[in-house]
Every structure is written in structure tokens, then in C-alpha cells.
Amino acid sequence: MPIDSSEFAILQGLVSKHAAIVLDTGKEYLAESRLTPVARTAGCASVAELLRRVHDDPRSPLVGRVVEAMTTNETSFFRDMHPFEALRTTIIPELMRARANERSLNLWCAAASSGQEPYTVAMTLLEHFPQLQQWKLRFVASDIAPAMLARCREGRYSQLEVNRGLPAKYLVKYFDKAGAEWQLKPHVRSMIEFVEVNLARPFPAWPQMDIVFMRNVLIYFSLETKRDILRRVRKQMRPDGWFFLGGSESTLNVDDKWTRVQLDKTSVYRPVP
Amino acid sequence: MNLPEQGTTRRPRALVIDDSRAVRSIIRQILADLSFEVHEAEDGQQALAKIDELGGVDLATVDWNMPVMNGLQFVEALRTKPEHAGTCLVMVTTETDMDYVRRALEAGADEFVMKPFTRDVILDKLNIAGSGA
Ligand SMILES: C[S@@+](CC[C@H](N)C(=O)[O-])C[C@H]1O[C@@H](n2cnc3c(N)ncnc32)[C@H](O)[C@@H]1O
Ligand SMILES: [Mg+2]
Numbered sequence: 001m002p003i004d005s006s007e008f009a010i011l012q013g014l015v016s017k018h019a020a021i022v023l024d025t026g027k028e029y030l031a032e033s034r035l036t037p038v039a040r041t042a043g044c045a046s047v048a049e050l051l052r053r054v055h056d057d058p059r060s061p062l063v064g065r066v067v068e069a070m071t072t073n074e075t076s077f078f079r080d081m082h083p084f085e086a087l088r089t090t091i092i093p094e095l096m097r098a099r100a101n102e103r104s105l106n107l108w109c110a111a112a113s114s115g116q117e118p119y120t121v122a123m124t125l126l127e128h129f130p131q132l133q134q135w136k137l138r139f140v141a142s143d144i145a146p147a148m149l150a151r152c153r154e155g156r157y158s159q160l161e162v163n164r165g166l167p168a169k170y171l172v173k174y175f176d177k178a179g180a181e182w183q184l185k186p187h188v189r190s191m192i193e194f195v196e197v198n199l200a201r202p203f204p205a206w207p208q209m210d211i212v213f214m215r216n217v218l219i220y221f222s223l224e225t226k227r228d229i230l231r232r233v234r235k236q237m238r239p240d241g242w243f244f245l246g247g248s249e250s251t252l253n254v255d256d257k258w259t260r261v262q263l264d265k266t267s268v269y270r271p272v273p
Numbered sequence: 274m275n276l277p278e279q280g281t282t283r284r285p286r287a288l289v290i291d292d293s294r295a296v297r298s299i300i301r302q303i304l305a306d307l308s309f310e311v312h313e314a315e316d317g318q319q320a321l322a323k324i325d326e327l328g329g330v331d332l333a334t335v336d337w338n339m340p341v342m343n344g345l346q347f348v349e350a351l352r353t354k355p356e357h358a359g360t361c362l363v364m365v366t367t368e369t370d371m372d373y374v375r376r377a378l379e380a381g382a383d384e385f386v387m388k389p390f391t392r393d394v395i396l397d398k399l400n401i402a403g404s405g406a
Contacts, residue, residue: 081400163390
């Protein structure tokens with residue numbers, strides 16, 4: 001039995017309250033396909049029954065599972081490629097000059113999903129900037145979904161996932177084969193601290209960041225939420241830091257205190273002083 | 274490698290090397306959609322002959338297990354010829370052991386794709402090959 005509009009409204013309310021995600025009417029099919037497995041494991045006869053259950057018991061652990069199932073976790077190694085080119089050719093060299101005395105760098109990868117993005121950054125650092133191993137590196141990666149963070153910490157990927165965008169030489173150098181899967185070597189995994197962060201809530205007490213990746217997550221939020229997040233990210237950054245958004249995202253008409261810098265084929269943003 | 278751009282005069286050439294006709298036609302279609310002029314060979318020896326006949330190719334996708342001359346032997350043989358040093362070589366194989374990936378790279382392959390693959394996998398690999406990453 002498909003869900004009706006009142007049940008869909010329950011879901012819209014839940015994802016909005018817990019993850020600030022705007023779920024447009026018309027996305028009922030998405031609810032059905034993503035929540036059917038959750039309903040089944042919870043012993044509910046249908047998605048409709050699952051939604052009524054979380055509605056009647058807002059403190060049920062099922063709430064988190066429903067919200068998590070409604071997030072989109074699509075990602076890949078070297079996604080869009082050009083942002084990582086910009087890191088390698090311009091941003092890291094520039095920051096290493098600017099921070100030559102303190103020899104410390106702070107990086108944050110927000111909305112890390114299953115970890116391909118932060119690990120792409122980590123491997124790029126290891127591959128091209130071995131000197132950074134003598135620096136003080138604080139590298140945090142966050143997501144709202146505990147299941148995604150668990151995957152990040154494991155750093156294990158299927159054949160299909162390593163096939164997507166990961167250069168073969170990185171596979172050989174930074175991974176071990178683990179059964180039919182591939183796992184990042186311990187020294188790569190230990191570079192990154194994985195933390196649960198809901199971007200719609202206050203950020204943890206972190207040092208100011210030199211580089212922030214926040215790609216392909218603002219698209220799910222309302223204009224107000226986007227604006228609020230961009231403002232708080234600005235305060236979380238060093239004045240000469242660098243901020244990455246997804247290919248279809250921009251600060252334009254959301255928060256105007258950013259300068260867009262074109263680095264070859266990618267746009268990067270810097271806070272306006 | 275640099276993917277073909279619309280309106281350039283010479284279309285880049287690709288050679289699809291695989292003993293399975295079905296696999297060849299899948300890869301052919303993907304590369305044709307990317308504007309490559311696509312040729313085919315059924316084993317490494319045919320591939321070397323074809324490359325000589327064409328005077329060189331920009332890209333070759335290379336199966337590992339083939340009769341007569343396998344993919345690894347083909348890669349080794351082509352890499353002894355300096356005039357083909359610029360050819361982008363992408364292994365496309367069912368072999369998935371780390372050792373195979375390592376041997377292919379040591380022999381001079383640029384990339385390694387494990388079957389099964391999708392169109393996006395091929396596209397991503399071509400974009401990343403030679404990007405300097
Ligand atoms: C499409 S993925 C983006 C992954 C990666 N940044 C990329 O671009 O490839 C979106 C991620 O945002 C996370 N997310 C959704 N709402 C969030 C929120 N309110 N706070 C933090 N993360 C959230 C989801 O769990 C999901 O892993
Ligand atoms: Mg074969």
C-alpha cells in the first residue's frame with residue numbers, strides 16, 4: 001500500500017527537523033524505495049506503518065534510521081577531479097608558504113558520506129606533499145549519518161567503488177585487498193578523525209580551518225538553512241582559507257561575503273575580509 | 274588523457290583489444306559515444322599488427338586473458354616501441370588481485386579497470402589518466 005499525503009507529511013517533518021532536509025512533494029517514490037528495507041527490518045508491514053510508528057513514538061530509535069535512509073550518499077573517489085587538481089597545483093603549495101612558520105594545517109570535509117572524498121584529499125596529500133608528514137595536521141571529516149561514519153572509519157570499498165575514479169597507482173599504493181573488497185591502509189585511515197555533525201546545528205569547537213570541503217549537501221537544504229550554514233562556515237575559516245562547494249552549488253544569492261576564485265576548471269570560495 | 278573535443282579535425286583513435294566479441298562491442302559503443310574512431314583486435318598480436326597498420330592509436334583498452342598473446346605481453350611489447358610511448362593503455366579485465374594491478378602498471382599500463390564496469394567507470398578512468406593526480 002503506497003503512502004498517502006499525511007504519511008508523507010510525517011516524513012517531510014522528520015527529515016526537516018532532524019537533518020534540515022527539504023523533501024519536496026512528489027518524492028513519494030523515493031520514500032517508498034528507501035524506506036522499504038527499513039520497514040522490513042523493523043517488522044512493519046509497510047512504509048506507511050513505519051511512518052505512523054515513528055510519528056506515534058518520536059523517541060524511537062527508528063527515527064534516526066528513517067532520517068538516515070532518506071539521505072543521498074552518492075559519492076566517488078576524485079569526484080569531478082578538478083577540485084583535487086586545484087588542491088595539488090595551487091592551494092596546498094600556497095598554504096604551505098603561508099603557514100611555513102607555524103607548520104600546521106586544519107582541514108574539514110563536511111558531508112563525507114562513505115569517505116571517498118576525505119580519503120581522496122588524504123591520498124593527494126601523501127602522494128604530492130610528503131613534507132606535510134612533519135607538519136601538525138588536523139583533518140576532520142563529518143557526516144550526519146552514523147552508518148556513513150562507520151563506513152568512513154573502516155575505509156573499506158567494493159570493487160565497483162574503487163573502479164570509480166580512483167587511479168590504479170593509488171589502489172596499489174594505499175590499499176590492501178580484504179577479501180573481495182579493498183581497504184585503505186592504516187596510516188591513511190589514521191590521518192582523519194571522523195565526527196558526527198549535523199550542519200544545521202552549531203559546529204564542534206574546532207580550530208579555524210584552512211580548507212573546507214562541503215560538496216553536494218547544501219542542495220538538500222532551504223535557502224535559510226544554506227545562508228545560516230555559509231555564515232557559520234565563514235567564521236570557522238582562517239581569513240585566507242579555501243572553501244569548496246559541489247559543481248552545481250554556489251554562494252551567489254545565498255551569502256554574499258565570499259569571493260569566487262576560478263582555479264583552472266574549478267571554482268573555489270574565499271571569505272571576504 | 275585528453276578526451277576528444279567537438280569539432281577537432283582528427284578524431285582520436287582507440288583500439289579495443291578483447292577476445293570476447295560482446296565485450297568489444299560494449300567498449301566500442303562507449304568510446305564511439307566519446308567521439309573516438311574505434312578499431313578492434315582479438316588478441317595482443319593482432320593488436321600490434323593493427324597499430325602498425327594504423328600508424329598508432331591514442332588509446333587502447335586491453336583485456337588480460339586472450340589467446341596467442343595476452344594483454345600483459347601486449348603492454349610490454351608496445352612499451353618497447355618509443356614511437357608509441359604516448360598511447361594511453363587501460364587494462365580492462367576480470368583479474369582483480371592486487372598483484373595483477375601492480376604487474377600491469379609496472380609493465381607500462383596507465384590504468385586498470387576491473388570487470389564488470391559501467392560507462393562512467395571508463396569515462397572517469399580516461400579523465401584521471403594522465404591528469405597528474
Ligand atoms: C551526496 S553526499 C555528498 C558526499 C561528498 N561530499 C561528495 O560530494 O561526493 C551528501 C551527504 O550529506 C549528508 N547530510 C545530509 N544532511 C546533512 C546534515 N543536515 N548535516 C550533515 N550532513 C548531512 C548525507 O548523510 C550524505 O552523506
Ligand atoms: Mg578475455
